[in-house]
Amino acid sequence: MDEQLFFKKLNSLGTSKEIFDFLSSLEIMSDIMASGALQRISEVEVDNSGLKNPEEVLGNDVFRALCFQFEFESSKLSNTGLLNALQALIKLRIDPQSTLMASLLSEGEERLGKGQLTVKNLCALGESLLQLEGSSSAVLERIVNHMKNRDIEKWSPREIVMTYKMLQMTVGEGEQFQDLLNRLNNVTLTLVSQLSPKFTRIILNSLVVLHQTQAVSLVAALCKHSVKHIPYFTGDELVNVLQAFLYFGHREQIFTEALETHVPKSVFTMHPQTVSTVMQYCCQKMILSKPIFDAVAEVFISDADGFTTDQIADCIVPFGILNYQPPSASSLFRKLETILHSRLSHFQPHTLLNLLHSCVLIQRYPVNFLPKIFSPYFLQQLQAQPPGLDRTVASQLTQLFLTISLECPFYEGPKLLPKYRVKKFFRRHSSLDVHLLKRVKTGLLYLLKKRKYFTSEVSTPYFYTVDIEIKLDEEGFVLPAAQCEEVHRRIALCIDGQNRFCINSHNLLGEEAIKQRHLQLLGYEVVQIPFYEIESLQNCTKMAEYLRKKIFPHT
Numbered sequence: 045m046d047e048q049l050f051f052k053k054l055n056s057l058g059t060s061k062e063i064f065d066f067l068s069s070l071e072i073m074s075d076i077m078a079s080g081a082l083q084r085i086s087e088v089e090v091d092n093s094g095l096k097n098p099e100e101v102l103g104n105d106v107f108r109a110l111c112f113q114f115e116f117e118s119s120k121l122s123n124t125g126l127l128n129a130l131q132a133l134i135k136l137r138i139d140p141q142s143t144l145m146a147s148l149l150s151e152g153e154e155r156l157g158k159g160q161l162t163v164k165n166l167c168a169l170g171e172s173l174l175q176l177e178g179s180s181s182a183v184l185e186r187i188v189n190h191m192k193n194r195d196i197e198k199w200s201p202r203e204i205v206m207t208y209k210m211l212q213m214t215v216g217e218g219e220q221f222q223d224l225l226n227r228l229n230n231v232t233l234t235l236v237s238q239l240s241p242k243f244t245r246i247i248l249n250s251l252v253v254l255h256q257t258q259a260v261s262l263v264a265a266l267c268k269h270s271v272k273h274i275p276y277f278t279g280d281e282l283v284n285v286l287q288a289f290l291y292f293g294h295r296e297q298i299f300t301e302a303l304e305t306h307v308p309k310s311v312f313t314m315h316p317q318t319v320s321t322v323m324q325y326c327c328q329k330m331i332l333s334k335p336i337f338d339a340v341a342e343v344f345i346s347d348a349d350g351f352t353t354d355q356i357a358d359c360i361v362p363f364g365i366l367n368y369q370p371p372s373a374s375s376l377f378r379k380l381e382t383i384l385h386s387r388l389s390h391f392q393p394h395t396l397l398n399l400l401h402s403c404v405l406i407q408r409y410p411v412n413f414l415p416k417i418f419s420p421y422f423l424q425q426l427q428a429q430p431p432g433l434d435r436t437v438a439s440q441l442t443q444l445f446l447t448i449s450l451e452c453p454f455y456e457g458p459k460l461l462p463k464y465r466v467k468k469f470f471r472r473h474s475s476l477d478v479h480l481l482k483r484v485k486t487g488l489l490y491l492l493k494k495r496k497y498f499t500s501e502v503s504t505p506y507f508y509t510v511d512i513e514i515k516l517d518e519e520g521f522v523l524p525a526a527q528c529e530e531v532h533r534r535i536a537l538c539i540d541g542q543n544r545f546c547i548n549s550h551n552l553l554g555e556e557a558i559k560q561r562h563l564q565l566l567g568y569e570v571v572q573i574p575f576y577e578i579e580s581l582q583n584c585t586k587m588a589e590y591l592r593k594k595i596f597p598h599t
Contacts (some may be wrong), residue, residue, distance in 0.1 A: 045070055045396040047189060050077050060089050064106045075125030078110055078486040082132035102136075114353035115144040119152040119235045125149060127168040134175050149176075153183055156190065156201045163194050168205035170226035176212060180297075181360050185255040192224045195229045204232055207242045208250035229259045236265045241273040264524065271302045275310075279318040286325040293331045297548070308339035316351045319343060320358035327362035330473070332546035337363065341370040341420050345371070345379050353391045356383060357399045364402025365473070366546050367554040377408050384413055393425040394437070401440040404447045405554030407561075414448060417441070423464060435470040442466050442507055443558070469507045474556045476501065476511055477541025477575070483537055484512065484573055487587030492522060506566050508559055520599065535595060536568040541575050550576060572593055 050073065057063050063085055067073070073081075079266055084148060085107070087188045101107060112120070114129050121129070130148045152169050155161055161169065170187045188210055196204075201413075207228060211221055217415050232247060239247070248266055251259055270277075270285055277285065289295065307314075307322055314322075324341055327335055344351075344359055351359070352538060360380060363369065380403075384391075391399070400410045400417060416422055423441075427433050434502075445460035488498050502510040515523040518532040560570045571594055581587045592599075 045073065045077075045160040047074065047077060048333055054084050057084070060085050060101050060104070061090070064104050066089050066361070067106050067110075069209040072559060075114075075121045076128070078113070079132060080126045082110065082129055082136070086132045086135040090135055090137075100135075101208060110550050111144050112137075115147045118147045121151070123165045126155075127165055127172070130172045131168060134172055140176050152248065153473070156183070156186060160188070161190070163191065163199060163203050165294070166190055167203050171206055171211045174209060184210050187213055187348045188224070192221070196227050199231070201235055201240075201243055204228060204235065204592070205246050208247055208254075213251045214255045223396075225254060225256065229256060229262050229447075233262045233265055236262075236269045236348035239269060241276050241278075241281055244270055244273060245277070249284045252288050252291045254260060254573055257292065260292075262599060263288075263294050264296075264490050265296050267296045267299055269297070274302045274306045275298075281314040283318055283321045286321050290325060290328055292394045295331070295547075300329075300331055300333065304333050304335045308337045309345045311339045312347075314343075314412045316347070316355045320351070325360045326366050328341055330366065330547045332366045332368055332549050334368070336365075337368055337371070338370045341376045345372060345375050346381055348383060353387065353395060356380075357391075359393045361398055361402040364405035364408075367552055367557045369406055373408075377403070380412075381466060384410070388413065388416065393422060397426065397437065401444060402554065404444060404451075405558050407451070409452050410450065413445065413457050413459075414455065417444060418458045418460050433464070435466065436472060438464060438466045439470040443469065445508060446562060447558070450562055451487060466507060468503060468509060469559075471555060474540075474553050476545065478539045480573075480575055480578070481511065481539050483578065483587065484591070486584055487581075487591050488512070490584040491588040491591050496524045496526070497522045504566075506562070508563060510536045510568070511539040514595065522598075534563050534568050536563050536570050538572045539568060540572060544599065545574075550574065
């Protein structure tokens with residue numbers, strides 16, 4: 045029977061019984077036709093849970109006859125027939141230790157050694173070995189060595205993807221394949237537009253595993269290409285893509301916009317891991333996307349009982365870090381409180397601390413759970429698990445303590461012992477912009493005439509550092525910064541550079557918002573000097589005039 049007609053008929057059949065009846069009607073068929081029949085059987089009889097009807101398939105006389113011929117005539121098979129049969133039998137869950145599989149694998153390895161396999165054959169053999177043995181296959185390295193000498197420019201996207209997957213499994217071999225990877229990265233860059241969602245995800249994942257941090261152009265191109273695939277990514281694929289962009293530190297505005305379109309429409313059908321990874325991505329990239337955050341808040345309110353403790357923290361922490369309360373904030377934090385009451389002991393210590401600390405950044409006070417946080421036993425747990433009581437953790441604990449002291453005077457539970465408090469808060473996200481500080485100091489000098497009338501980077505007894513402090517007496521006159529008597533008012537200038545705001549936004553980050561709130565409660569008059577108000581001021585005169593209006597609006 046003509047091969048073309050054979051495959052047309054074969055692909056129209058939907059059950060193994062129909063396929064076996066069809067094969068029984070043929071007197072002769074080529075090994076390619078026979079291996080194609082095995083592949084079609086695997087397509088109709090295998091689902092996510094495995095082989096649907098093992099007895100009907102594996103016990104069928106036609107199936108057994110095909111396997112017999114493949115086992116005992118493996119040396120006579122074409123490369124395509126041999127490797128297609130191998131892939132189909134793996135999918136059908138045939139025992140890898142059986143004589144049939146051993147025969148086909150042995151023949152494949154022998155042809156590999158003789159250099160008889162094309163790039164397509166090498167990829168098919170590599171894929172089979174990955175499915176059978178994973179990263180333990182020593183033959184994978186031999187396959188990759190063969191591929192080093194081939195003309196990569198002529199490869200198809202499928203062959204490129206397969207090579208990445210094999211290289212990923214041989215990553216333990218050090219840098220011996222970096223030359224091949226460099227060539228592969230360069231060729232892949234020219235083929236990005238041809239990649240499917242699945243291929244895009246596989247390549248990005250491989251680049252992460254293979255630590256290809258120098259492949260900046262390729263990562264950027266894959267990021268832009270991913271935009272059109274966002275609606276078609278599976279949950280796992282989207283997670284892999286987002287994790288790759290986090291690893292490489294890459295961000296594209298058009299990718300964010302595509303996420304903003306896709307997530308609100310799909311969030312209720314997404315797996316919790318996908319939802320929490322989207323929020324992780326937004327948080328680490330400082331992207332305050334109100335459509336995404338609002339949608340995640342809604343799904344959290346309705347479905348959070350199905351989230352793990354880590355996924356719960358990953359969804360809630362960004363609201364505090366990026367200083368945003370959604371329209372459904374009351375219901376959101378009521379749901380969180382309910383979960384904490386029922387599952388508090390399930391949270392890892394550092395996860396729980398991150399979660400509760402993020403709440404106080406946006407004035408949601410977890411007073412019912414603070415006795416646990418400040419208990420000696422919990423502090424010992426924090427100390428025992430990485431990263432221990434480092435500067436970040438100690439700062440979070442101290443800020444929780446300061447918050448309840450200033451904002452929750454009704455709290456009467458245990459407090460944080462002095463030995464656990466930091467002298468100065470460690471600021472992970474919003475350090476001082478020294479260039480902006482210098483411009484403001486120059487303007488102040490022009491305005492106040494002498495440097496002695498203001499101080500920069502002033503440590504306070506309350507753990508915060510004031511960017512610039514100005515002291516006034518009772519009549520409103522500026523006092524020398526060194527003077528401690530007759531100080532009636534203290535003005536704290538907050539020099540807020542771009543790094544203290546969410547990306548492309550005038551929304552302050554949570555750790556800067558709580559600092560300014562606390563400074564006010566501690567008696568300071570807080571004057572915010574945001575970058576977007578002064579970046580267009582070209583000279584000292586304009587800066588001084590701006591500062592006069594901001595600091596002394598009634599003088």
